[in-house]
Amino acid sequence: MKPRVAILISGRGSNMAALIEAAAEDGYPADIALVISNVASAGGLAIAQRSGVETLVIESKPFGKDRAGFEAVLQAALDQHRIDLICLGGFMRLFTAEFVQHWHGRMLNIHPSLLPSFPGLDPHGQALRAGVKISGATVHFVIPETDAGPIVMQGAVAVHDDDTPDTLAARVLAVEHRIYPQALKLLAAGETKLAEGLCKSPAIPSSDQILIVPPAGA
Known part of the structure; x- marks a missing residue:
């Protein structure tokens, strides 16, 4: 069932x-x-x-x-x-x-940053003030500490020089909508494993895809 x-x-x-x-x-x-x-x-x-x-x-x-x-x-x-x-x-x-x-191990949350960077409020403003070139979203297990649980899945987007918190949030939201269903799918199918404060997904092959911003050689 x-x-x-x-x-x-x-x-x-x-x-x-x-x-x-x-x-x-x-x-x-x-x-x-x-x-x-x-x-x-x-x-x-x-x-x-x-x-x-x-x-x-x-x-x-x-x-x-x-x-x-x-x-x-x-x-x-x-x-x-x-x-x-x-x-x-x-x-x-x-x-x-x-x-x-x-x-524990049965409750997921999604946060619009690449945790552990920029937890809490105004993550997009935090990211822009820090000058990062890549941001994104994180699905994680919930623990008593805010935005600090074992990470299940992350997705990233490039940060543009002219981004505002709103424009960055819109692109990150599209990532959220992709990774949250996938993360729940992993958990529901029993393909996640919690060990020593980390989450592993052994049934999922690793990706070697690289995102470089600005593009290398640009």
Whole structure:
């Protein structure tokens, strides 16, 4: 039986939509069973509903700083829907260490930078201020430390001299939509292995493709 996946969102749900679309393809090894938002007005809820995915709103605002109280309600919903894996898709709520440990190795997040560089807020602005020539996105397992879990998959784009945070974000978002479904596919198919704080995917051949920016010899 395919693992049942819950996607947690707070906003527009663009990565959620990419995951739902991928999971609808024949042979995809995971079932998107539930979308949960902690914000009732999240635009992604309507997208999920149009795609035939069950949705649920568990508003976090009434809980204030009581993260454990919110997580108790969230966990009850996950249990009720027999969820095996979680994907965070722009979920703007921090978890307690206890909740994260409960889902160790079963909860993925995506961050719009090549971690461990530029974690946290404004990753595109961080990248541009640092003057990097390559940026991208990272799918990683969630651990108690923010944006620091074992890396499952990364994708990169060139940074242009005239980039703004918005133009860079648009190109990186296209990468996010490609790698998140692939990373979930690896996890759901049992093709990831966590060891000593690192993630290995032994069933996937390594790539020797090289991205050089500016192009060598330019």
